[in-house]
Amino acid sequence: MRTMTSPRLGLALLTVLALAGRGAGAQVDAPHQVQLSPKPLEKWDLIVPLEAWHPVGDTIDVGGIAFTFGAEGRRLLIDTDADGKPNVRTGSSREFVTLRGKDESGTRFAYSLRLRNTPTGWAWAPGSVMSGRLSGRQVRLIDRNGNGRYDDFGQDAIVIGAGTAASFLSRVINLGGDLFNFDVSADGRRVTIDGFEGETASIDVHDRFRGKANLIAAVFADGELSFNAADARRMLVPAGEYKFISGFARGGAETVHIGTGQMTTLELPAGADVKLEWGGPVRAEFDYTVHGNQLTVRPNVNFYGSFGEEYYTFQPNARSPKVIVKDKATGRVVQSGRFGGCCGGGFSAFKGKVPPGMEFEVTIEHNRSMFGDIRGVARGRRPEPIDR
Numbered sequence: 001m002r003t004m005t006s007p008r009l010g011l012a013l014l015t016v017l018a019l020a021g022r023g024a025g026a027q028v029d030a031p032h033q034v035q036l037s038p039k040p041l042e043k044w045d046l047i048v049p050l051e052a053w054h055p056v057g058d059t060i061d062v063g064g065i066a067f068t069f070g071a072e073g074r075r076l077l078i079d080t081d082a083d084g085k086p087n088v089r090t091g092s093s094r095e096f097v098t099l100r101g102k103d104e105s106g107t108r109f110a111y112s113l114r115l116r117n118t119p120t121g122w123a124w125a126p127g128s129v130m131s132g133r134l135s136g137r138q139v140r141l142i143d144r145n146g147n148g149r150y151d152d153f154g155q156d157a158i159v160i161g162a163g164t165a166a167s168f169l170s171r172v173i174n175l176g177g178d179l180f181n182f183d184v185s186a187d188g189r190r191v192t193i194d195g196f197e198g199e200t201a202s203i204d205v206h207d208r209f210r211g212k213a214n215l216i217a218a219v220f221a222d223g224e225l226s227f228n229a230a231d232a233r234r235m236l237v238p239a240g241e242y243k244f245i246s247g248f249a250r251g252g253a254e255t256v257h258i259g260t261g262q263m264t265t266l267e268l269p270a271g272a273d274v275k276l277e278w279g280g281p282v283r284a285e286f287d288y289t290v291h292g293n294q295l296t297v298r299p300n301v302n303f304y305g306s307f308g309e310e311y312y313t314f315q316p317n318a319r320s321p322k323v324i325v326k327d328k329a330t331g332r333v334v335q336s337g338r339f340g341g342c343c344g345g346g347f348s349a350f351k352g353k354v355p356p357g358m359e360f361e362v363t364i365e366h367n368r369s370m371f372g373d374i375r376g377v378a379r380g381r382r383p384e385p386i387d388r
């Protein structure tokens, strides 16, 4: 659904303020190594790009040990210390457990899981991080892809500083405004940094974001490089061709996720100093079908920002979008109403009648405190469904 389809939003909307020709990045320091240690986060508050929940199978492998999982009705039986006997019986909906063992080198480890029961069975995501301090700043690593290792660049995740939003695990990190090469051991215990040398560029995602919201996450990636550009007013990165991965914004009590949508590649050539123009005005796109005189507008509406980025999962869900059907010839409203349902279960389709033979147009009106009025245009009438 969130595919790159539109090439029309390219560099045109970018404001390239200066090509200062900035060359080398941070000064080169001697390699610096620090130790990280596991930290459970039972009240998980980290925002992980494209966070994955993995189906619970018979085992989960961490540190060379296969921890076994069994079922007892709607509950799970888990052998969290790998002694061959299940010792944790979960509740029926969610659980937080910590697996413990010794890895091949004899080092004790702990690895926590967030577990939840879904309509398709139990699923898990990491519930602990490898945590430590690097040049005075907190660094936390997340085994995002759930393989028990912390060194999957471009797949695992890292949070740098006091914020809560992660980028993908990156070969280069921005620590307090300077760039460093970054390496980590598979067990996540040893992190090494040294000064990055290379062409750089910078991106500011805040200054020209239109919306009553604070950007918490704006994650970009170029191969094994990734940054949460929302972490700084002006984020210094290695020059490259970045793809927007995901974002998160909060305005008052309202939150929203941001997806790639129709965004194209973001060129950050050496020396570029880019302010991203995005956010509002937001437009909605939707489909409808007509069967006889029965009009159906499905609630899978897409909301796109001015750079093509997509906004989804607004919380709280508030009132559903309004659907308006007008006679094309006279502009008269012949039908209006809202999607049904709300809040948690998602919206249900709007169904209405259109007079036979009438040329009509369907629009959507919506309002979000972050973006104000949102207008919706139909992508077009879809083929009529087969009779059921």
Ligand SMILES: [Ca+2]
Binding pocket: 078, 079, 080, 081, 082, 083, 084, 085, 086, 087
């Ligand atoms: Ca056991």
Ligand SMILES: [Ca+2]
Binding pocket: 143, 144, 145, 146, 147, 148, 149, 150, 151, 152, 156
């Ligand atoms: Ca991993």
